[in-house]
Amino acid sequence: MTEQTTDAIYKTDSLIAEDIDAYLETHQHKSMLRFITCGSVDDGKSTLIGRLLYDSKMIFEDQLEALSNDSKKVGTQGQDIDFALLVDGLAAEREQGITIDVAYRFFNTEKRKFIVADCPGHEQYTRNMVTGASSADLAVVMIDARKGVLVQTRRHSYLCHLIGIKNIVLAVNKMDLVDYSQDVFDQIVADYAAFAEEIGIESFTAMPISGFKGDNITTAPSANTPWYDGPSLVEHLESVEVLADVAVDKPFRMPVQWVNRPNLDFRGFSGLIATGSIKPGDAVRALPSGKTSTVKSIVTFDGELDEAVAGQSVTITLNDEIDCSRGDVLCVADNPPETADQFEATLVWLNDEDMHVGRGYWLKLGTQTVSATVQQPKYRVDVNTMDELAAKTLSLNDIGVAEVYSDKPLVFEAYEQNRTLGGFILIDKITNATVAAGMLNFSLRRSQNVHWQATDITREHHANMKNQTPRVLWFTGLSGSGKSTIANEVEKKLSLMNRHTFLLDGDNVRHGLNKDLGFTEADRIENIRRVGEVARLMTDAGLIVLTAFISPFRAERQMVRSMLEDAEFIEIFVDTPLEVAEERDVKGLYKKARSGELKNFTGIDSPYEPPLNPEITVNTVEMTPEEAADHIIKQILPLK
Template sequence: MTDSSGKDPIYRTDALIGEDIDAYLAQHQNKELLRFITCGSVDDGKSTLIGRLLYDSKMIFEDQLAALEADSRKSGTQGQEIDFALLVDGLAAEREQGITIDVAYRFFATEKRKFIVADTPGHEQYTRNMVTGASTADAAVILIDARKGVLVQTRRHSYLAHLLGIKNLVLAVNKMDLVDYDQDIFDNIVREYGEFAAEIGIESFTAIPISGFRGDNITDAPSANMPWYGGRALIAHLENIEIATNAAQEKPFRMPVQWVNRPNLDFRGFSGLISTGIVKKGDPVRIVPSGKNSTVKSIVTLDGELDEAVAGQSVTILLDDEIDCSRGDVIACADDPPEISDQFESTIVWMSGEALKPGRGYWLKLATQTVSVSVQEPKYEININTMERLAAKTLELNAIGVAEVHTDKPIVFESYADSRALGGFILVDKITNATVAAGMLHFSLRRAANVHWQATTITREEHGLLKNQTPRVLWFTGLSGSGKSTIANEVEKSLNLMNRHTFLLDGDNVRHGLNKDLGFTEADRIENIRRVGEVAKLMTDAGLIVLTAFISPFRAERKMVREMLPEDEFIEIFVDTPLAVAEERDVKGLYKKARSGQLKNFTGIDSPYEPPENPEIRVNTVEMTPAEAADYIIRQIMPLK
């Protein structure tokens, strides 16, 4: 059917200008917005379904439709049929391979509601992309190819959707046209999926038989091809799902502070996105973690002041009192504030090709908070196929495990089950700045609440003054055989002659006692350095100058120790000796054993050494004797006070 202009009225044109655009935007402005994802296994029709939703909701421009028809012919689609997947698979690599690689977000609307849908990849190596799409979704449409049934990736994505707190699950059994719309096939798939869903704690889901390509049960139900189906069409079901923002308004008020808004001396507000609850002028609030109380003076937005604001709104809150509050703090209702802690049990989805290094320092980002964190050895890894809890020393790409995380200072949190904003976090590699994992906090470990820092009267500064010196850590790093211990010993002798109070921590000596339970795997090396760093910090608290002689092969661990100490008290000394020279010396015969395969994970042979990029001091032991190197180091660190 066409209108008087000869154009099919079900498609929008690019001629929307001026008042037409304003009218179109006004039509959709006040509608509720539902975010959902499509997920499942490879080639189950996710992109085709989304293309169909865009097509049926009249969200395609005429020029897009023409291009789509041309692309469909190029891709081999027969007759007048359209390859709807091409609307969503935007990357050239996706179109060439016929798969989804990245997360594609698309907008469409019906008379009742607006939608943002994320088309997530089905391939296992892109599971991290699926987690990204699911993190903000209110619902998940899990597609199953009717010809294949429940597959491994179907289980994985269902488990992740459940883990990420998505309550509204739709089981869309797709490609029913390719199985002759057989009800028995649909019923068997629903039964099998239902058994799996019950195992992982999914309490309910809605099953709909569809054909994304043919349009069966997408906008109207029942399809003429499936008169046996008595439920709603997919669109109608999505229009009636409860939106998470509405449910969030019923919870206690929380607003993580993003920044302090101070355009002039007469205005000091705290800006952020309200994650849960409702706040009104005059409400008593508490700043967490400081615990300071105040009252809401006013609530400001770009459109003016509000009497109240609700979850999902970005606002600036002004308080009656001039109290300390900054980015990372949380403004909450005074009578029911969130908890604070520094030790948690969490579920972690590992998203990096480089495995988790237990004990290594990562950045943890939760709401507007960023802190340093170490992840302990996993308690177990979860087998997605069997739901077994498997013993694990680390987590590899796409693995899901439960582990303790320890932050370097208390953070404001809530269980992920209660709050995505204050319970969901990401881990970031400190060296590459790449996101390596997503996680969900379950609860604070009881010992974290029971262990408190005991304040003492004599400070580290007073310990240093008593010894007439500024505490320091002289961190010697280099290959085995580079001369670290020899040079550190010479430096300590010189400092002793200068009446300085010192202590030398040597790698071999520490492994005889404190670290005798550790081996030489990468994880054990990380833990070795962490413990040494903590001991060195305690010794500097006592006012000592601490010398350490450790290979310490990884930059991340050396940086971790640096961050334990006050600024300028960590001095990295790179004992720069070429591998060939160190191996030629081979005082302990270790290189020979490593070359013959008798000694595994030996630095420089089958385990990497990451040289310092900007050490405070560098000494070349090819050009200097140990005594000359020590004399050079002493001159560099003077004056000592």
């Protein structure tokens, strides 16, 4: 090999390396657009995404060969490819020709990178659609040109509007099946425009496409639609504003995910910046404590930054040692968000089981987790007519507005202003299932006007005066199990031991405090919530509280437990078989329930959920009330 040849090879390699570096540099700094495809069943959402992947050269040769083979298996003939198979990954999706789960796919063009979520069209999977839309900058609402605007088109459009997606593309698909008729397109756009105005969508971009044939997808205009002079779908996607770019112009907000303390010389607060920007020297405030400091440094894996902006994950160190932990929010000092514990919120119910008014759920907002209850909805929305209908609860896929109360103040902003600090989920405390997605609208005025009044005599002082540790002995069991009788025996024995007690009995409480409540599931939940609050106040007074309530639901017993200090709640399961309780039937209630005179009676037409891990269990078939009381006293000793 000559010296000239060697030099030429080196120069060529150098140029290739430079080209690769330039390519990587260009792609590294491209903006990212997240968008979803949504709409009704079989509108062509998966096919469209498959076409985008194919046209953007994001399919390898072996994938293309497998796709061609799969297309033949599902009936596609000739050279045509079923692009939907690129996205429908589940076996059930391929078998049924539908989308079930949210499928995320990545592709890029010369101008921008994209993450697209293919959302299912069936109403049954609306919860999956909400998941996909929650982080999207844009929504492509698909409409089958043969069918026009359908119920699910309305539902998904309304959800996109609720979730705060400002960029809406109305993609009238399958134009090839209506001979690319402009009249058909114009009528669909007119119908959708009337609906969009009704729900508050201010603008949208309409385009005629064919995901299968490729019309107006990557290049425009298609020869088949000479009457359309707008951009292609990809051209539009490359030019719209990205949510992260808008977020930079807002005040600085960063939910703290983790306190980073690898050694005694370093203490930083790690998180993803939700909005705004931050520099060393900027004054910041930690909420909810309200403590202030200034930024010392902004640390990342690649080194310290002179400035960090929305969308970046960083660790911030401060010049002062202030109390700040996971769930707190760092914000600009002179323009902080609100804190409150009562809100109006819009809810999308995602669970098969109806919402339980007054039941405690876990509420997760950003990095904050609190216990919260939902009140009876003010109304639910009929997505077909946009009417606000009266509702006692919310069922699967219902959209409604209700008040939400949390047990601790939340740092928040209205969802319209800040998705991170305004969007939340509700989680069932027993099953850990996500039951709802919510958007905070505003705090209730009364939450700002009512403040906790500090007192000098503490609960510890009250307890010391009585020489005892406060406790709640929570007796639960079927009607007729013997709860009240055993609780009465326990209180008598505690009285002989000079203990300060109070017995809250289910029947007695309904003569006064809970006189307004019936026996529906919602009323039972509220009944226990009120009793729990009273029991908590009594433990603050240093008392040993005994309660005798059926309290049929585990969630409400857990709610009361969470109100109290650690180890203060003692669950006592009075274990009596239904047939034994029914034989006793001292009050004649089972007889009435069996005859249909008494509705919602526990054990007959209303469920009882026995404790899974009670602190104490007594079996009234094997024990007399006095023996059961002696057993309980032994278990709770010592009392100080």
